[in-house]
Amino acid sequence: MNFDGLYMLEVLPTLLKYLPLTLLMAFVSMFFAIIMGLFLALITKNQVPVLHQLAKVYISFFRATPTLVQLFIIYYGLPQVIPSFSVLNALTAAIIGLSFKNSAYLAEIFRAALHSVDHGQLEACLAVGMTKSQAYRRIILPQATRNAIPATGNTFIGLIKETSLAFTLGVAELFAQGKMMASSSLKYLETYLAVAIVYWGITILYSLVQEWMENKLSKPYRN
Amino acid sequence: MIKVTNLHKTFNDLVVLQGIDIEVKRGEVVAIIGPSGSGKSTLLRCLNFLEIPDQGVIEIGEVTIDAKQYTQKEVHQLRQQTAMVFQNYNLFKNKTALQNITESLLITKKMKQGEANQTGEALLEQVGLSEKAGSYPITLSGGQQQRVAIARALAVSPHAILLDEPTSALDPELVAEVLQVIKAIAEKKTTMVIVTHEMAFARQVADKVIFMADGKIVEQGAPADIFDRPSNERTKRFLQQFSAPESVIS
CATH class of the missing domain: 3.40.50.300 (P-loop containing nucleotide triphosphate hydrolases)
Known part of the structure; x- marks a missing residue:
């Protein structure tokens, strides 16, 4: 059998050097995606006039087009009409693209999570004299968060893997490095398996964190 | 009025x-x-x-x-x-019994935590649920939840409830305990x-x-x-x- 297990182990440390960049892309994109997604969800849930229609178009576009196409539009396409975009480096463009795309997915998840909180909770807040924004901050959002975590976690795992698309813009990240090593050593299977193992490892670690979070947040709801 | x-x-x-x-x-x-x-x-x-x-x-x-x-x-x-007591209690599900009462004091009355807790504990005692201060709504019976809800309504000292x-x-056997609490409040004018x-x-x-x-x-x-x-x-x-x-x- 032509499989060099030792080589696979040897490339792992080199690949791991690119882990921080992958994690940076994932976390920063997720951060912005959550903020934008929450904003979009509040707009669609409360049917804010005009913004509501715009949000729907935005969500529809970013859910319906391939991430790769979105990244190319932002990095290669937009500078054509907005010259200031040409100063964007590939990493920033990737983060912007991934934030946009995932905010559209999160908007739908958050909207459903907000809907899952019983309307009586808001009424109870208003009835004791809270404003709507106080009600959202203290009562509705914390309850919606718990409902949103499993699906949000899925989106985040998807996002971690999508960061590998940044390689197509020329970002020297984990997958790009793997591709280069594979081409030079010609040990494709070993290298790509090592790359896969790194992604797998991140996802396993993240899943543990999510389990802990779910556990912590579900404390008030356990008998 | x-x-x-x-x-x-x-x-x-x-x-x-x-x-x-x-x-x-x-x-x-x-x-x-x-x-x-x-x-x-x-x-x-x-x-x-x-x-x-x-x-x-x-x-x-x-x-x-x-x-x-x-x-x-x-x-x-x-x-x-005013404050309202609902048919389905509508207690804040992510808050303990005590926090349900203190929430509005902290948020709308800007009361200090210590003072709010004292008020909350006194109200829980009034509805006979002192020992449930740290319990979440899901662990309480319907009657207990409604008594907490009444305490929550009283907390903001409204003009009217x-x-x-x-x-x-409520299940029939839990009605009396809630009516008793309401009656006691009514007697306080x-x-x-x-x-x-x-x-x-x-x-x-x-x-x-x-x-x-x-x-x-x-x-x-x-x-x-x-x-x-x-x-x-x-x-x-x-x-x-x-x-x-x-x-x-x-």
């Missing part, structure tokens, strides 16, 4: 309230009774604008609001004049408006009983007058259902 003038409310094509006038004096307990769909709950929910009336003027404490012309700020002020069928969702199906209870605690049907007030007066000497045919028929349950069965 509470004064409602010419209140109208329509849901789409359904007329729910057609010209309601009521007055509740300070310290008075008013029970609203009537068949399902008569508009009792809607009337109560209009008092804190959880339902927005189409027309009418509501005056509670220092706030007067006209349904034809109002601002969000006025609505907010109106809501701060609005109770929307506070025992209707707390202004209350209660929508209820508990006729014996209404008779016992209310200073005034209002009978509603089809979105109108049919009859109102002292409990003894309404229950023993109803003057309206509609009121008589309604009350008969409660007075002779055996005859219905046999």
Whole structure:
């Protein structure tokens, strides 16, 4: 059998050097995606006039087009009409693209999570004299968060893997490095398996964190 | 104290309230009774604008609001004049019993944590649930949840407490403990408006009983007058259902 297990182990440390960049892309994109997604969800849930229609178009576009196409539009396409975009480096463009795309997915998840909180909770807040924004901050959002975590976690795992698309813009990240090593050593299977193992490892670690979070947040709801 | 003038409310094509006038004096307990769909709950929910009336003027404490012309700020002020106890308790599910009570003190009254906790603990004691301070709503029985909800309503020391069928969702054996708490509060001369199906209870605690049907007030007066000497045919028929349950069965 032509499989060099030792080589696979040897490339792992080199690949791991690119882990921080992958994690940076994932976390920063997720951060912005959550903020934008929450904003979009509040707009669609409360049917804010005009913004509501715009949000729907935005969500529809970013859910319906391939991430790769979105990244190319932002990095290669937009500078054509907005010259200031040409100063964007590939990493920033990737983060912007991934934030946009995932905010559209999160908007739908958050909207459903907000809907899952019983309307009586808001009424109870208003009835004791809270404003709507106080009600959202203290009562509705914390309850919606718990409902949103499993699906949000899925989106985040998807996002971690999508960061590998940044390689197509020329970002020297984990997958790009793997591709280069594979081409030079010609040990494709070993290298790509090592790359896969790194992604797998991140996802396993993240899943543990999510389990802990779910556990912590579900404390008030356990008998 | 509470004064409602010419209140109208329509849901789409359904007329729910057609010209309601009521007055509740300070310290008075008013029970609203009537068949399902008569508009009792809607009337109560209009008092804190959880339902927005189409027309009418509501005056509670220092706030007067006209349904034809109002601002969000006025609505907010109106809501701060009262507190509500709901049929389904609506306790904050992510907060403990104590936090349910202190939440509004911390957020709307800007009270310090220590002071809020003291107030909260005193109220829990008043409703007999001191030992449940750290429990989350899901671990409490319906009766216990409703008692916490009453304590939560008392916490904001409102001008009036609005109770929307506070025992209707409870198992029969849990009704008494909640009614007892409400009765104790009534004895302290707390202004209350209660929508209820508990006729014996209404008779016992209310200073005034209002009978509603089809979105109108049919009859109102002292409990003894309404229950023993109803003057309206509609009121008589309604009350008969409660007075002779055996005859219905046999």
